[in-house]
Every structure is written in structure tokens, then in C-alpha cells.
Amino acid sequence: MADLKAEVLEIFTRTGALQQGHFVLRSGLHSGHFFQCAQVCQDMAAVTRLTELMMPKLDGLDFSTVLAPAMGGLVIGQEVARQTGKRYIFAEKVNDRLELRRGFKFSPGERVLVVEDVVTRGGRAQETLDLVTAGGGVPVAVAMLVDRSAGNTSLTVPMIPLLEMSYPTYEAEALPPELAAIPVSKPGS
Secondary structure, three states, X not given: OHHHHHHHHHHHHHHOOEEEEEEEOOOOOEEXXXXXXXXXXXXXXXXXXXXXXXHHHHOOOOOOEEEEEOOOOHHHHXXXXXXXXXXXXXXXXXXOEEEEOOOOOOOOOOEEEEEEEEEOOOHHHHHHHHHHHHOOOEEEXXXXXXXXOOOOOOOOOOEEEEEEOOOXXXXXXHOOHHHHOOOOEOOOO
């Protein structure tokens, strides 16, 4: 397990996906660390390797479709679908809400794995699960590159993280002085 964590962290650091500074996350919380997984997703060899490392965690999971929410989950979701030989679809933001477009639909009872890049509070992941249920599918789990919730996120299905990292997050009015002294960046998700 230590080797897995070391390899994943090396990939994130090498590609610039793991950043340090003062960031406002999509959740509105502040942090001294940010996972910009778009950086690692430029390197398809790294995406392939991260997905290979995730595959044992998905072993035995029964699903026929991979659904990824835009934007963060798109590349890793497609690679999970490719490596598992499953159908791949994605949800898009429309007025800051996720929707299935482009004719994507679920068959009644279709078993769906949601794939995300990073989960902090789980809002976007749960919104994606809700799309599956509303569309007649059956969500089975959420696989993600990074769970940074420190075990505080609860979804309606199991969470399957490749890596669990719990960097502290803070409300804007409760910043530690050393973080408040750094200019803030809102990199987006």
C-alpha cells in the first residue's frame, strides 16, 4: 500500500497535478493544497498507469457503464471504461447543474460506475449518482483518483478512491495565519 501511495504521489507531483499555495476549492473551502487533475490528464501514459493502479480496487464490481461528470472525471472515466471494456458516457454542466445530453440514456436497471477525479465534499459525485437514479439506472459505486474528504463524505453508494489524502480545509473566516498570508487562487475544478 505504501508503494501504491508513493507511486501515485510521484505521478501527481511530476505532472503538476498536486499543487501547494492558497486555494479556494469548488466547495468554497480554503486549502494549502490543490489537486488539479487536468494537469495529470495531459499525460496519457500517467492516466493509463493511474487507471491500472485503480483496476484491482474495481475487481468484482458489477457494472456495464462508466459515467463521468464534466470536467474533472472525463479523461479518467474514459480510461476506466477503456480498460474495463465498458460503455462510457458523461454528464455536462448546464447552468451549473449536471445533465445527460447528446442522447445518453440508461436502460432500466443498467448498472453504472461513476468515475471522478477528486472528491472533497461529494456534492458533484452525489449529483451524478442522482442522474443515474433519475434516468432508471442503478449506481453501484463512485471510483475516484483522490478522496480528500478525510472520511467525512458519505454518498449513497460505496466510494472507491485510488488515494486518500486529507489535507486540511478551512472556512474563509477560519484561516490559519500562515495560509491567510499567501495570496489566494481560485483554480476551478
